[in-house]
Amino acid sequence: MKPPKDKYEIVSEMGKRRGYFWPSYEIYGGVGGFITYGPLGSALKRNLETKFRKFYLQPLAIVEIESPVIMPGTVLEASGHVENFKEPTVGCVKCQRKFRADHLLQEFGKMTDTQTEKLDLDAVMEEIQKLGIKCPDCGGDFNKAEQFMTMFTTTIGPYSDSIGYGRPEAAQGIFVEFKRIFESMRNRLPLGVAQIGQALRNEISPRQGPVRLREFTIIDIEFFLDPEDKKCLIINEVENETLRFLLAENKQKENPEITTMTIKEALTKGIIQEEWLAYFMAKAKQLLILLGVPEDKQRFIEKLDYERAHYSKQGFDQEVYLDRWGWTEVSGHNYRTDFDLARHMNASGVDLTAFKETEDGGKRFVPHVIEPSFGLDRLVYTVLEYAYNKQGKRNVLSLPRDLAPMHASVFPLVNKDGLMEKADEVYHMLADSGFVLNWDHSGSIGRRYARADEVGIPIGITVDYQTLEDNTVTLRDRTSWTQVRTKLDELPELLCNYFANKIDFNGLGTLIER
RNA sequence: GCGGUCGUAGUCUAGUCUGGUCAGGACCCCGGCUUCCCAAGCCGGGUACUCGGGUUCAAAUCCCGGCGACCGCACCA
Numbered sequence: 001m002k003p004p005k006d007k008y009e010i011v012s013e014m015g016k017r018r019g020y021f022w023p024s025y026e027i028y029g030g031v032g033g034f035i036t037y038g039p040l041g042s043a044l045k046r047n048l049e050t051k052f053r054k055f056y057l058q059p060l061a062i063v064e065i066e067s068p069v070i071m072p073g074t075v076l077e078a079s080g081h082v083e084n085f086k087e088p089t090v091g092c093v094k095c096q097r098k099f100r101a102d103h104l105l106q107e108f109g110k111m112t113d114t115q116t117e118k119l120d121l122d123a124v125m126e127e128i129q130k131l132g133i134k135c136p137d138c139g140g141d142f143n144k145a146e147q148f149m150t151m152f153t154t155t156i157g158p159y160s161d162s163i164g165y166g167r168p169e170a171a172q173g174i175f176v177e178f179k180r181i182f183e184s185m186r187n188r189l190p191l192g193v194a195q196i197g198q199a200l201r202n203e204i205s206p207r208q209g210p211v212r213l214r215e216f217t218i219i220d221i222e223f224f225l226d227p228e229d230k231k232c233l234i235i236n237e238v239e240n241e242t243l244r245f246l247l248a249e250n251k252q253k254e255n256p257e258i259t260t261m262t263i264k265e266a267l268t269k270g271i272i273q274e275e276w277l278a279y280f281m282a283k284a285k286q287l288l289i290l291l292g293v294p295e296d297k298q299r300f301i302e303k304l305d306y307e308r309a310h311y312s313k314q315g316f317d318q319e320v321y322l323d324r325w326g327w328t329e330v331s332g333h334n335y336r337t338d339f340d341l342a343r344h345m346n347a348s349g350v351d352l353t354a355f356k357e358t359e360d361g362g363k364r365f366v367p368h369v370i371e372p373s374f375g376l377d378r379l380v381y382t383v384l385e386y387a388y389n390k391q392g393k394r395n396v397l398s399l400p401r402d403l404a405p406m407h408a409s410v411f412p413l414v415n416k417d418g419l420m421e422k423a424d425e426v427y428h429m430l431a432d433s434g435f436v437l438n439w440d441h442s443g444s445i446g447r448r449y450a451r452a453d454e455v456g457i458p459i460g461i462t463v464d465y466q467t468l469e470d471n472t473v474t475l476r477d478r479t480s481w482t483q484v485r486t487k488l489d490e491l492p493e494l495l496c497n498y499f500a501n502k503i504d505f506n507g508l509g510t511l512i513e514r
Numbered sequence: 515g516c517g518g519u520c521g522u523a524g525u526c527u528a529g530u531c532u533g534g535u536c537a538g539g540a541c542c543c544c545g546g547c548u549u550c551c552c553a554a555g556c557c558g559g560g561u562a563c564u565c566g567g568g569u570u571c572a573a574a575u576c577c578c579g580g581c582g583a584c585c586g587c588a589c590c591a
Contacts (some may be wrong), residue, residue, distance in 0.1 A: 013525060014525090016524075017525050017542075017543095018524095019525060023582080023583085024580090028565095028581085029563095030582050030583080031581090031582085032581095032583085044591065080591095081591080085591055087590085095564070127560055133559075150589085150590085150591070168591085179585045198584095201590085201591090203589080203590065204515070204588080204589050204590080205515075205588085205589070207583085207584080207585095212590075235586075242585050260520070273563075308591095309591060310591070329590095348553095368583095382587070392553095393553075394552090394553070411551095413549090413550060414547085414548085414550070415548090416548095416549090442543090442544075442545085442549090443553070444549060444551090444552085444553080444555095445550090445551050445552065446550080446551070446552035446553055446554080447552080447553045447554090448551095448552085448553090449551080449552050449553085451553080453552090453553095460551095460552095462551070464550065464551080465550065466550095474551075476551080476552085479551070482549080512551095512552070
């Protein structure tokens with residue numbers, strides 16, 4: 001017996017067949033860790049970005065920049081990534097297995113995290129030999145220690161000593177350009193700066209399709225604050241929002257218990273230290289709800305000291321539950337303090353401080369940063385998985401209407417008596433009004449509805465015999481299959497309101513009983 | 515990177531053990547006919563043995579290697 005298909009299998013199958021996403025470079029056998037978005041997938045991703053901007057960026061007037069993917073070595077050395085994005089490994093001479101050298105030293109040498117971090121490769125090897133650590137699997141000796149670098153390395157220009165890296169996050173692009181951004185935004189805090197763009201991480205073994213990629217789209221938001229004035233003036237907007245937490249103290253337990261509390265409570269109890277961090281987490285939860293992930297399939301997990309990235313003072317990961325992989329990180333919310341700006345200021349010698357007036361004149365200070373960061377590809381996949389459902393024999397993608405890659409289908413009820421021509425007219429009328437449409441006259445009307453359902457098109461517009469008489473059409477709702485009748489000349493405006501979430505389906509016309 | 519399993523059309527799959535009569539099915543897709551509302555029907559059409567090498571009279575089938583996928587280990591800063 002084959003195990004029943006999980007949702008990942010179904011969604012990727014559908015993704016390939018209908019053009020959402022598939023593994024890249026398939027004709028050359030494929031390369032792990034890369035996917036290509038097809039016609040529908042790229043549209044979905046674009047719509048998701050638009051929604052993100054509208055929901056997460058615009059209300060706070062967060063500005064966006066676009067900076068290069070290739071970064072010179074100096075930048076990522078200053079940021080600490082060159083140091084932190086690699087792991088010392090040793091290989092067993094006998095069985096060839098590779099081990100994290102620092103983990104071996106911690107386990108057998110009782111060394112702490114901070115101790116092992118300070119060792120260079122030679123020192124690592126020395127310690128391993130001094131302690132007589134052998135391969136835990138077969139007892140063999142270890143050969144030379146080497147670093148596995150998880151950033152993509154390249155050279156810039158013709159000089160091979162000019163090392164460049166593919167950026168592992170978009171955040172550094174913001175920190176490096178902070179001076180100009182801050183100046184052009186008239187030196188005012190708080191200032192939110194976002195970047196949506198590609199990031200590269202040379203994962204050892206990616207697998208896991210769209211949730212673990214070597215090249216992916218990251219949304220990094222750096223929210224710069226005065227460390228002496230970190231109050232969030234709009235925290236009241238979200239203070240009653242409840243979040244589900246997996247707290248650090250509960251993580252080690254057998255059955256990690258979920259703690260549910262409001263933002264207000266979390267702040268009062270000191271679970272979340274920063275108001276802005278709390279604010280962004282609440283918004284992240286709300287966003288995921290809008291993307292179709294119910295409350296009980298989301299949680300925030302508190303990062304332990306050693307789990308946090310090198311730049312983070314406090315951090316929570318937002319996780320959603322995926323059928324195949326269980327709890328999966330879709331966003332990270334970190335308090336980066338002044339870590340990055342201070343490092344770049346130090347390394348570059350350029351002043352990256354802000355100025356404020358005080359009673360005794362004024363002072364310069366390095367702004368602090370609250371950072372929400374999202375993996376857009378994971379969000380796209382999450383949306384697809386949660387939108388997928390089966391109605392009878394049919395696959396239906398109940399995508400939120402504002403994310404659907406196509407707004408509506410236009411069908412002639414039958415392909416004769418001038419209905420094709422009329423449907424064509426309707427198609428062009430709506431296309432001129434800016435809608436993205438699916439045209440289908442193949443098979444029967446039922447088959448066309450079914451095809452459109454699987455692709456996730458929210459509305460079906462059918463041109464029938466009555467259309468020829470009174471210029472009305474039938475609209476059919478993808479999810480409920482209910483139908484309404486509407487005058488053609490009112491349709492563009494109605495659809496516009498529908499996709500702006502101003503009216504629901506029943507507001508599109510008068511109900512038809514069949 | 516290691517170990518295990520695996521790789522047949524757009525998708526899913528039969529066949530591989532026991533080499534030949536094997537490339538079959540279903541869905542899907544396209545064109546036409548039909549069709550007054552949910553994958554109806556009829557006709558026609560479409561595409562595949564992961565790649566390379568070897569064994570053999572003969573390879574989807576056996577052997578070696580590459581690539582990829584899945585699961586476990588490790589990794590996910």
